[in-house]
Amino acid sequence: MGVQHITLDAARPEARFSATERPRIVLRQAFFATADPAWQRRLNRAALVITTRAYDGRGRELATDHQVFRFSKLFNPTWPDPVFRNIRNWNYVPVALREDAPPVLGWLLELRLRDLRLVAEEHMELVFLG
Numbered sequence: 001m002g003v004q005h006i007t008l009d010a011a012r013p014e015a016r017f018s019a020t021e022r023p024r025i026v027l028r029q030a031f032f033a034t035a036d037p038a039w040q041r042r043l044n045r046a047a048l049v050i051t052t053r054a055y056d057g058r059g060r061e062l063a064t065d066h067q068v069f070r071f072s073k074l075f076n077p078t079w080p081d082p083v084f085r086n087i088r089n090w091n092y093v094p095v096a097l098r099e100d101a102p103p104v105l106g107w108l109l110e111l112r113l114r115d116l117r118l119v120a121e122e123h124m125e126l127v128f129l130g
Contacts, residue, residue, distance in 0.1 A: 004128050006125070007123050007125050008118070015110070023094065023095075027092065029126070029127040030074070046070075047070045047115060052107065056102045068114070
């Protein structure tokens with residue numbers, strides 16, 4: 001598992017990764033770069049959505065899994081900055097397939113923010129192992 005560092009912003013609201021093996025990720029850090037003094041209220045409603053898709057050899061989708069990770073689970077309203085280190089409350093669960101499913105030859109992992117509209121000078125940075 002290598003370290004991945006992604007940045008989501010208004011121009012790039014989604015990150016995609018493809019793989020030949022079942023994705024296993026461990027979310028470690030998040031940072032919301034903003035000048036908005038109401039960042040806590042905005043982030044409290046927001047979530048990171050991770051969508052995992054499995055494909056067979058013909059390109060048919062075998063499974064789709066959506067996992068929602070709420071920022072409200074990460075922070076205490078008294079924290080002065082939107083920086084989250086050593087994330088422990090977000091546990092990604094690898095997709096489980098039925099035993100009789102055809103062999104999976106490809107995986108697609110998509111990460112995007114939900115309920116958080118980023119303006120031009122804002123971005124979200126995420127660090128994970130995967």
